[in-house]
Amino acid sequence: MKKINAALLTFLAAVQLASLEWPSSLMNATSVFGQKTDSTVQRGIVLSKTEEVRVAGDGEVLFVMEESSNLSGFPGTLGNAVLVAHEDSLISVYGNLDDLLRVAEAIQVESGAIIGAAKKNPGENEGDCFFQVYDTDRKNLLNPQMLLPSIPDSKAPVIRNASAVSIANGQAYPLGTLKTLKQGKYRIIAEIFDTVNSGNAELGIFRASVLVNGAETASVPFELFKEKDGKLSVGTDIDGSVLYTDDARLNLGEIRISRGRADITIVARDIAGNERSVQFGLTVE
Known part of the structure; x- marks a missing residue:
């Protein structure tokens, strides 16, 4: 796993100029971009306790997808969903809607307009809404958190079981x-998660790195995914199929250590900029 390259950084700076709004009044995420959920890696954000689902930015309704539809390039688990096209070649996706009666294709919508309600969970008045952002020019799935207003958060990520x-x-x-x-080559794995001030849900992080004697040797950036022929890659070249181990620990990449002293440091950063680092000192034989 390599450091994020200059071209990708330039691209990310460009897309961050386009801002979106949260599609739910309660910004209560139960899973976020890059997080392992069950046997898959999350491609968007799941917002719980959602009633009304709102458009995240001005745009045009591109597609209204019924639960039985199967639109190429989007997961079949979206249920009833609406796709809205925005400027800068971005598409926002709103899944798990209760019905599709409030919108129609090719109509202009403004940021904050109600497009539906989340499908209610059994025995509850609220449901879960799935939100995703897609860049049609580069054919990337973007981390929606990069484009959304920040949530008050002073909690640093947790690193354990490395x-x-x-x-x-x-x-x-x-x-x-x-x-x-x-001495030799090793793959560093660890359980890493984040929580925010407003909840206790264990969420995915934004970036993780491994340093050997102070020099970064591996990193996992959760800025974007590429998906082609069913294969997922993280950033520009990280194989998504080996992103997590079977026990959900994150694969942080490979390092090489030589005889002598080795300080291995794991650094985790969340979307709010909070960081946690843990250092392990070893004698290498």
């Missing part, structure tokens, strides 16, 4: 209790 997995034999060595390690 291990170094030998590339040579696949054996996992728990960091923290380990004092010595043989």
Whole structure:
């Protein structure tokens, strides 16, 4: 896994000029972009306790998709959904709607306009809304949090259960209790999650990095996904199929350590800019 490159940084700076609004009055996310949910990696944001679903920005209703539809390029689990086209080649997607009676294709909509209600959860008056942002020019799924107003958040991410997995034999060595390690190549994995001030849900992070003796050697940026022929890549070249281990720990990439002293540091950052770092000092034999 490589550092995010200059071209990608330039692109991200450009798309951040286009701002969207939250599609729900309660910004209560239960899963976010890049987070592992069940057996899949989240491509958008799931907002809970949602009643009315609102348009995130001025645009035109591009497509109204009924639950039984199967639109190429979008997940079949969207249920009833509405797609709205915006400037800068962006499309916002609103899924899991109760009905599609409030909108029609090719009509202009303003930011904040109500396009439906979230499908109610059993025994409740509210439901969950799925929100996604797609860049049609570059054919990327974007992290919606980059384009949405920030949520008050002073909590740093949590890092735990970190291990170094030998590339040579696949054996996992728990960091923290380990004092010595043989030289060679290792894959660093860890359980990393974030919480915000307004809730206790364990959410995905925005970026994670691994440093060896102060130099960044691997990183996972959750800015965008590319999806082609059913294969997901993170950023520009990280294989989405190996992003998480079976136990949901994040694969942070490969490092190489040589004989002597090695300080391995894991750094996690959330969308609000809060950071947490954990350092593991080892003697390498």
